[in-house]
Amino acid sequence: MNIDALLNELYSYSMHGIKLGLENIKTLCNELGNPQDNYKVIHIAGTNGKGSTSTTIETILLEAGYKVGKYTSPHILKFNERIRVNGRDISDEEIVKYYEKIKNIIAKAEIKPTFFEVTTAMMFQFFSDQKVDYVILETGMGGRFDATNICKSEVCVITNVSLDHTEYLGDSIYKIAKEKAGIIRDCPKVIVADNNSDFLKAISEEKATIINVLEKYRDAKFKLNFDNFTTNIEIGKSKFDFSLFGDYQFKNFLTAYEVLKELGIDDATISSGCKKVVWQCRCxxxxxxxxxxxxxxxxxxxxxxxxxxxxxxxxxxxxxxxxxxxxxxxxxxxxxxxxxxxxxxxxxxxxxxxxxxxxxxxxxxxxxxxxxxxxxxxxxxxxxxxxxxxxxxxxxxxxxxxxxxxxxxxxxxx
Known part of the structure; x- marks a missing residue:
């Protein structure tokens, strides 16, 4: 099957609609031998900022010498962008290989997974075979019943919550935050970048230590550089020239920074890595x-x-x-x-x-x-x-x- 025909077939799973639930992804991963257990996971949910935060963490972990997988959506130009190892998109040949593997399991198990469930299963197995150290894992929608939510996480991140996808997640900040907080499960810490009281109430009801970067780094400063479209950031005595531009990128940087400090990454590595972050279509x-x-x-x-x-x-x-x-x-x-x-x-x-x-x-x-x-x-x-x-x-x-x-x-x- 050539790649265009395969992707058309893969996209056809979108006709199954959006189904929030974990039964299909558990079936697929059980048949694969639960590859999601073979690496450390940084799990990221939130309405805005997931992609920038994920890519910042990815780039700096690569700078620190780790082998890193990243799963994001949607893609901008090619499906391949969704699944990356060490900054390289999954190849067309690899897409064919892993899709065929999942397709055989679907036929055997007689299930009707969604597009996102199929691609998530492909991703879990691909990263396992690539023997990555870390996987940065973005939720597709929500958290509690999102297809990504079957792995154990080293760190959980919930960037923020606003009223989006209300037909699936709820009609209030509290309800949506409650769904996104479902990724916390047994994770000991959750990093957030939002001061909304309803948001924080929902997060606090999970059994995890909350680190709110807006509070922890309240004395941090930033300045937008309109000459080269970068964001200059100061945290204490440390200075960072962040290659992503915008007020909101300051919050995304603080979120990524806290994740990286939790993982033991030093400021010098963060400083050199944050200059190299590239994320399409965000200012x-x-x-x-x-x-x-x-x-x-x-x-x-x-x-x-x-x-x-x-x-x-x-x-x-x-x-x-x-x-x-x-x-x-x-x-x-x-x-x-x-x-x-x-x-x-x-x-x-x-x-x-x-x-x-x-x-x-x-x-x-x-x-x-x-x-x-x-x-x-x-x-x-x-x-x-x-x-x-x-x-x-x-x-x-x-x-x-x-x-x-x-x-x-x-x-x-x-």
């Missing part, structure tokens, strides 16, 4: 002429953080935004936030995505359409933005939007 500097940033702000909290950063150095009349927002998000509120930092917003299309929509549908939801335009072709939208001749172009609203942009711009370059 990513796409190009300098014209100045273009890509940011995966895909919900209200993410958009609020993006706006906080941009407003520090740019006026609304100097910024143009290109966006498409998934229809299950709070479109009106997100656009209201965008309008605080930009006088020009171009809505583009994600109509071929089951959760996506067109620019026309988005703009019809707005009571104030001033400064709003529609161009459903994303490369034409970028050309339109450049013609406006502003100081900054931002692409945001969904990782699918950013993925489409990168794919089509890469094709254009070819």
């Amino acid at each position: 990513e500097l796409y190009c300098k002429s014209p100045l273009t940033l890509l940011d995966g702000a895909h919900n209200v909290d993410g958009m609020r953080e993006l706006c906080k950063i941009i407003s520090k150095n740019f006026k609304p009349e100097d910024v143009v935004i290109i966006t498409s927002i998934l229809k299950d998000k709070d479109v009106t509120h997100m656009v209201e936030l965008m309008k605080t930092i930009s006088k020009h917003i171009i809505f583009t299309s994600l109509a071929d995505n089951p959760r996506g929509t067109t620019g026309e549908v988005i703009i019809e939801q707005l009571s104030d359409k001033s400064g709003c335009f529609v161009e459903n072709d994303i490369t034409k939208a970028y050309s339109m933005a450049k013609e406006l001749n502003k100081k900054l172009i931002i692409l945001c609203g969904s990782f699918y939007t950013l993925s489409r942009f990168k794919e089509e711009m890469n094709e254009k370059k070819k």
